[in-house]
Ligand code: SF4
């Protein structure tokens with residue numbers, strides 16, 4: 001299941017002639033912005049705000065985080081300067097693509113007491129281009145798509161937002177200390193799920209299209225053919241990001257291994273540190289649990305159905321009529337990790353983790369799912 005780590009990175013754009021990029025000089029990046037804006041999209045781009053890199057509406061390349069990198073460790077995130085003229089030398093901040101399609105809180109429908117049933121309110125989402133999306137987050141979006149769009153009926157709220165997105169992906173040239181996308185097979189080079197792909201070189205950008213929507217924009221840029229040395233530099237960068245990864249998931253049968261160790265003593269050791277704060281599920285780009293509430297107006301004439309994100313770690317999430325299934329942090333953490341790495345394989349055919357490392361960086365006590373899974377799988381006796 002787990003892809004073995006290797007120093008040999010594969011960048012599909014270097015090896016696939018059909019997807020061979022063109023070159024855009026650094027001082028021409030605004031032309032790409034302008035074409036996207038002229039196509040009717042607003043742009044969400046990475047900016048420095050509140051001490052992190054996060055997506056914000058921008059129109060000019062000047063707003064990008066010039067020369068800014070970051071340092072990420074368990075329970076720690078710090079911005080760094082000194083990345084030269086680069087604008088994509090950072091790793092993702094706390095925010096993935098999830099909130100753009102699966103809103104943290106929204107009205108699903110409203111009802112008026114007229115005997116006419118309910119009325120569906122769809123979100124008023126505008127065309128939105130997101131610049132700087134990483135491979136792990138594209139893989140996470142594919143997982144969310146499978147959950148919300150495939151099956152018996154697509155979620156119309158998610159679907160409406162999803163259809164409006166244009167995704168401009170960027171190859172990762174650096175890995176944070178908490179990244180492990182190589183071991184999940186989801187990065188660091190772009191592979192699929194983007195409309196336009198970028199790779200940042202010292203002198204500018206390699207750029208290529210990944211979809212018909214993307215092609216319509218890219219073909220309006222007059223690009224220079226990429227030189228072999230530029231393609232070589234692109235491969236070197238993703239190789240460097242691959243080799244820099246210090247973490248990985250255990251190379252084991254995670255599904256059987258975790259199900260056989262539900263009574264392992266280490267679950268209790270994690271629970272002694274875990275605050276049940278839910279940060280890990282909030283930042284996780286694949287977590288899709290939610291609660292719904294039916295709120296009746298005081299006059300009894302109207303009601304609204306509201307949906308908001310929920311978490312394995314919130315007390316109410318496991319409430320059944322009259323009792324709570326998971327009453328403590330041990331049971332909640334165990335539920336989260338076994339669903340993510342085992343149950344998800346049964347439901348979706350892959351693990352529910354794309355190795356972004358956010359749950360490690362943003363856990364206030366630095367709990368690290370790669371270490372916890374390793375300990376549970378390989379230390380102590382098998383207790384079934
Ligand atoms: S479980 Fe952690 S590392 Fe995996 S996708 Fe979620 S936040 Fe990222």
Ligand code: SF4
Pocket residue numbers: 273274275276277278279280281313333362363364365366367
């Ligand atoms: S593992 Fe960390 S982030 Fe997740 S609930 Fe526990 S303390 Fe919070």
